[in-house]
Amino acid sequence: MTYTTILTETRGRVGVVTLNRPKAMNAFNQQMLGELFDALEAFDKDQAIGAIVVTGNEKAFAAGADIKEMAEASYVEMLTAGHVQSWDRIRGIRKPVIAAVSGWALGGGCEFVLSCDMVVASESAKFGQPEITIGVIPGAGGTQRLARLVGKYLAMEMVINNRTLTAQEALQFGLANRIVPVEGYLDAAVSFAEEIASRAPLAVRMAKDAVNAAFETALSEGLAVEKRNFYPLFATEDQKEGMKAFIEKRKAEWKGK
Ligand code: CAA
Numbered sequence: 001m002t003y004t005t006i007l008t009e010t011r012g013r014v015g016v017v018t019l020n021r022p023k024a025m026n027a028f029n030q031q032m033l034g035e036l037f038d039a040l041e042a043f044d045k046d047q048a049i050g051a052i053v054v055t056g057n058e059k060a061f062a063a064g065a066d067i068k069e070m071a072e073a074s075y076v077e078m079l080t081a082g083h084v085q086s087w088d089r090i091r092g093i094r095k096p097v098i099a100a101v102s103g104w105a106l107g108g109g110c111e112f113v114l115s116c117d118m119v120v121a122s123e124s125a126k127f128g129q130p131e132i133t134i135g136v137i138p139g140a141g142g143t144q145r146l147a148r149l150v151g152k153y154l155a156m157e158m159v160i161n162n163r164t165l166t167a168q169e170a171l172q173f174g175l176a177n178r179i180v181p182v183e184g185y186l187d188a189a190v191s192f193a194e195e196i197a198s199r200a201p202l203a204v205r206m207a208k209d210a211v212n213a214a215f216e217t218a219l220s221e222g223l224a225v226e227k228r229n230f231y232p233l234f235a236t237e238d239q240k241e242g243m244k245a246f247i248e249k250r251k252a253e254w255k256g257k
Pocket of ligand 1: 023024025027028063064065066067068069084104106107108109111130131134137138139140142
């Protein structure tokens with residue numbers, strides 16, 4: 001597949017997508033959004049890939065939706081084009097997606113990060129929902145995912161009063177898994193992803209699905225999802241191999257079967 005607004009590469013069992021509109025701070029126009037999700041879906045289908053990393057550049061992960069693209073749009077145009085609908089495609093990706101964030105992750109950039117499964121932040125990463133400063137609100141999940149993650153008061157402050165979080169604050173408030181130096185931040189994210197990609201693929205898929213259920217359902221329903229995902233793993237070769245390897249004190253060899 002040929003892309004013009006993103007770059008893709010494979011590093012071992014890790015698929016890497018790099019947002020590549022540096023002159024626009026990697027703002028998401030509709031083309032980049034489409035290409036990003038096409039690339040994620042392609043990696044998701046590829047048996048050789050175990051985890052996916054999405055990154056930008058050192059200065060900007062992504063500065064949000066492309067303001068220039070929508071500045072003159074009418075309500076009807078935005079609605080009929082389903083402007084923010086396509087962001088939901090991230091929910092269909094079954095493999096773990098790790099955001100490697102350096103510099104600005106603002107607006108839709110922050111919302112995309114919030115849709116990922118794990119976040120590696122460089123020391124320069126900054127997270128925010130500045131839509132209020134341009135007369136709108138987050139439209140790609142920001143009000144919902146942020147509130148669930150950081151709680152009501154901080155989410156309100158970020159969404160209503162444009163509070164921006166530093167990398168350190170993001171770590172403190174649960175918006176990042178780890179902070180790494182700016183230099184080599186992508187390599188650090190890829191080795192984190194490699195570790196994840198080396199695990200039993202079907203169990204990883206079931207685990208992601210079950211953890212995500214915690215954000216969508218009541219506890220009883222979430223526990224039911226967990227059980228529904230736990231039992232079928234006993235029908236996999238990997239479960240037999242994993243437990244046998246433990247007993248034989250050796251490293252398991254996963255087949256994804
Ligand atoms: N859309 C379109 N272009 C953008 C952009 C965006 N979101 N963010 C930056 N750019 C462009 C700038 O217009 C500028 O282009 P020109 O050189 O042609 O003027 C270029 O990128 C560089 O930007 P700056 O000169 O502003 O760079 P800076 O270092 O001074 O500031 C910044 C960087 C803080 C990220 C600043 O650009 C900024 O505040 N950007 C807008 C952030 C924002 O409001 N995002 C929310 C978008 S709405 C949204 O995301 C809705 C949703 O929920 C889906």
